[in-house]
Amino acid sequence: MTIREFPPGFLWGAAAAAYQIEGAVHADGRTPSIWDTFVTVPGAILHGDTADVACEHYERMPQDVALMKRLGLASYRFSLAWPRVCPDGGALNPAGLDFYRRLTDELLDTGITPFPTLYHWDLPQALEDRGGWTNRDTAYRFLDYAMAVHDALGDRIDSWTTLNEPWCSAFMGYTGGGHAPGRQEGVAGVVAAHHLLLGHGLFVDAFRGRGGTADRGKTVGITLNPTVADPFDPSREEDVDAARRLDGFHNRVFLDPLFHGKYPDDLESDTDGMLFDAKPWQDFVLDGDLELISRPLDFLGVNFYHGDVPAALPYDAQPGELLGSRIEHSSRPRQSPYPGAGMVFPRTGRPTTDRDWEIDPVAFTRLLVRLKDVYDAPPVYITENGVMACDVVEDGAVHDTARQRFIEQHLHAMLDAMDRGVDVRGYFVWSFMDNFEWSYGFAHRFGLVHVDYDTQVRTPKDSALWFSRLAAQNRLPVA
Ligand code: FCB
DSSP states (O other): OOEEEOOTTOEEEEEOOHHHHOOOTTGGGOOOBHHHHHTTSTTSSGGGOOOSSTTOHHHHHHHHHHHHHHTTOSEEEOBOOHHHHSGGGOSOOHHHHHHHHHHHHHHHHHTOEEOOEEESSOOBHHHHTTTGGGSTHHHHHHHHHHHHHHHHHTTTOOEEEEEEOHHIIIIIIIIIOSSTTOOOOTTHHHHHHHHHHHHHHHHHHHHHHTTOOGGGTOEEEEEEOOOOBOOSSTTOHHHHHHHHHHHIIIIIHHHHHHHHSSOOHHHHHHTTTOOBTTBOGGGGOOTTHHHHHTOOOSEEEEEOSOOBOOEESSOOOOTTOBTTTTSOOOOSOOOOSSTTOOEEOBOOSOOBOTTOOBOOHHHHHHHHHHHHHHHOOOOEEEEEOOOOBOOOOBTTBOOOHHHHHHHHHHHHHHHHHHHTTOOEEEEEEEOSBOOOOGGGGGGSBOOSEEEOTTTOOEEEOHHHHHHHHHHHHTEEEOO
């Protein structure tokens, strides 16, 4: 049997995010985030689930870290809840910060490398009340919060990720409305994206100012969820244009300012005449912003689940032909997250996951190679990859073969990119355990570990045991 080896020291881990697992939404001075508000909006979350309790990780953290240790994870990617650390987006709350101090210590004591993200979508509601990410001031409030965390934990934490998937925060939050804060305000998504990037750049600048450099073992990066956009019908001009727009509003709107110091030209033409607060989005980009945003990074985090194959509207879809039509959704109406661009996603015939996402590992390889070739991206960590499955516990076990298969296929695709010169340093499964999957609530299970939400019993799935062996061996057999 052929074996593919990973580089020595390759970082194997699993990821989670504060709001999805912690619960304890009122504990120790935490105030509401935009997600605490959004879950109360009728129809916003499937089955009306809320994350008030979630996985009770706030109380069960030491046992959860012990389980990570048993599973042999070398690293744990978690996020800090801004409204715990700086309630209402204001002054530092030592009791809230203390949770992350204990978590960090617990991880280090057990030999697990902490890999924190400063912002995984839980903006303090008080800041949203003042305009949220469409208000430039939010970027400066983020800087204050992030530096407070850095100054408290920076001696023990080596790698910092500023934002998780700002595309979702900006375009699902302010254009499409499927995510908190649920605003459907067209080009507001681009304004929000700019302020998110500004917050990122402000932190990178301050971090470097505190002596944070790779040669001192201190690194900083950002996690994006870039996609590969292919036209559904390459011979149809409108589909080719839909793929270009999707690439612009999803990938290049972040990659170009981060790595080339400018916004793409076609983003400007695609949003021509669209106003937010009576102004074009370019008016929100002030002198010096792009210099901050394009400060060199030590790593790029990549979250990958699927590629995208859009067809332009009008498109006459047959029942069941569009992706997502086989799963139950929350009922609140959404807009396209791509301002002014109507498109749909017909099935291409590839196999799909239980969430009705098409499985396309080749797109993962193509994406990673593009990041190197076009953007000369810094070293990459795969900060999320994984699969939703309708897992059930039978006789104390979960036989989630589809998850193992999915991860295996994507690891091979990642290795293919590495063979082509892409410098990938680590891989985190999404997710460590089943959790609150945003607008899908608890119905969508992504964990290596099954969570029984009635009893809070954790059951490692077969994939967890397999992943643990893989991480220990640092190599993958070729099937
Ligand atoms: C990503 C999110 C993560 C989780 C996975 C399935 O977009 O970053 O929190 O919801 O999708």
